Amino acid sequence: MLPVPEKRQVSITPVSVPVPERVDAAGKERKKADSKTIIKIGIIENSQGVAIGAESDFLVVDMETGDALAEMSSDNIYSVKAGGGKIFLDKRQFRSKIRIKPKNSYSELSKISVNGKMYRGSIILRRQDKNRVSVINELGLEEYICGVVPCEVGPDWPLESLKAQAVVARTFALKNMGKHRKDGFNLCSKTHCQVYGGASRETEKTNKAVYETAGEVITYNGGIISSYYHASCAGYTEDVNNVWESFQSSNPEYLSSVKCKFCRDYRWYNWTYKILFDTLASRLRNAGYKVGKIESIRTIGRTSSGRIKQVLIKHSKGKLRIASGKFRMAMHPDKIRSTNFIVKCKNDVAYFKGHGWGHGVGMCQWGAKNMAEDGWSYKKILEHYYKGCKVETEYK
Numbered sequence: 440m441l442p443v444p445e446k447r448q449v450s451i452t453p454v455s456v457p458v459p460e461r462v463d464a465a466g467k468e469r470k471k472a473d474s475k476t477i478i479k480i481g482i483i484e485n486s487q488g489v490a491i492g493a494e495s496d497f498l499v500v501d502m503e504t505g506d507a508l509a510e511m512s513s514d515n516i517y518s519v520k521a522g523g524g525k526i527f528l529d530k531r532q533f534r535s536k537i538r539i540k541p542k543n544s545y546s547e548l549s550k551i552s553v554n555g556k557m558y559r560g561s562i563i564l565r566r567q568d569k570n571r572v573s574v575i576n577e578l579g580l581e582e583y584i585c586g587v588v589p590c591e592v593g594p595d596w597p598l599e600s601l602k603a604q605a606v607v608a609r610t611f612a613l614k615n616m617g618k619h620r621k622d623g624f625n626l627c628s629k630t631h632c633q634v635y636g637g638a639s640r641e642t643e644k645t646n647k648a649v650y651e652t653a654g655e656v657i658t659y660n661g662g663i664i665s666s667y668y669h670a671s672c673a674g675y676t677e678d679v680n681n682v683w684e685s686f687q688s689s690n691p692e693y694l695s696s697v698k699c700k701f702c703r704d705y706r707w708y709n710w711t712y713k714i715l716f717d718t719l720a721s722r723l724r725n726a727g728y729k730v731g732k733i734e735s736i737r738t739i740g741r742t743s744s745g746r747i748k749q750v751l752i753k754h755s756k757g758k759l760r761i762a763s764g765k766f767r768m769a770m771h772p773d774k775i776r777s778t779n780f781i782v783k784c785k786n787d788v789a790y791f792k793g794h795g796w797g798h799g800v801g802m803c804q805w806g807a808k809n810m811a812e813d814g815w816s817y818k819k820i821l822e823h824y825y826k827g828c829k830v831e832t833e834y835k
């Protein structure tokens with residue numbers, strides 16, 4: 440059962456960035472995420488068709504007028520397809536963009552299913568080029584966070600670490616509302632933004648973490664922060680300017696390296712990976728780097744947190760110097776799990792040995808879990824990983 444703090448209708452309200460609440464002493468607008476804050480999540484793109492159903496009877500609604508165009512029964516699963524500029528639900532035809540919403544939004548049984556997964560709020564179906572279909576889930580911010588926390592961390596983790604994850608995920612969402620503007624939604628449901636699994640993934644404990652921190656975000660000097668996080672830092676988190684070019688000229692205090700002795704028991708604290716030179720070369724080519732036959736690979740420099748700065752690859756056509764993060768992405772971030780590694784080469788094979796998983800910036804999720812087990816509160820955990828920050832409900 441979801442402990443909803445108040446009844447609310449989320450279905451027809453257009454996406455809005457939180458409303459300015461008041462003006463602070465410096466004359467800056469302060470914002471607040473409340474129960475009226477709505478978010479649009481792209482859950483399916485370019486599909487040939489999807490299956491739609493619902494827990495209770497639902498309406499097909501005109502996107503512009505909000506008028507109900509049809510009432511559909513919860514007894515059926517409808518096949519959604521696009522064709523001839525229209526959207527079809529089984530044989531019934533509608534305009535190229537429609538909204539599906541429960542007939543009674545206040546009912547406990549108000550979830551809609553898309554390909555068997557349950558979602559809160561409403562569903563927008565849109566015809567894309569070549570008669571493909573895209574699906575957007577529009578729902579309240581807190582309901583969205585309920586579908587993120589159990590996908591990003593273990594739902595059985597200690598409550599304070601789940602609360603830390605809820606605040607980090609909410610902060611990330613509000614800071615990145617414009618990330619997919621060109622696609623017609625706020626965030627996608629994959630690791631590119633944050634993994635979101637809808638209501639099917641919710642658990643009582645993760646929902647409790649969300650509602651006990653409702654509206655809270657992380658601020659630095661009152662401003663909402665870029666709340667990056669990663670699985671395990673393996674000793675020290677990383678200065679953000681070593682990772683992303685956009686931070687080259689500024690390394691905010693709150694994204695600077697901190698010591699973490701809390702993730703030592705992480706499964707991938709130590710990892711290894713071996714790859715044939717030929718495979719490595721083809722991955723580099725797939726990522727757009729022009730290389731010949733690989734001759735040697737070595738690392739160049741280390742950051743203060745111990746991560747390597749660059750990789751130097753000698754090949755039959757010359758040399759390639761590549762930033763370690765870009766090298767990691769070209770190889771695959773689930774294979775070269777971090778940029779904290781050494782590499783040895785023998786008989787045209789590269790052997791990597793490394794530590795931790797992820798870019799290393801911001802909160803170390805496994806560290807947060809162990810800190811919570813040691814009795815740290817979620818606020819103390821967040822203040823540890825984001826130096827100089829506060830947890831607040833109002834922000835600039």
Ligand SMILES: [Zn+2]
Pocket residue numbers: 671672673674675699700701702803805806
């Ligand atoms: Zn750590």
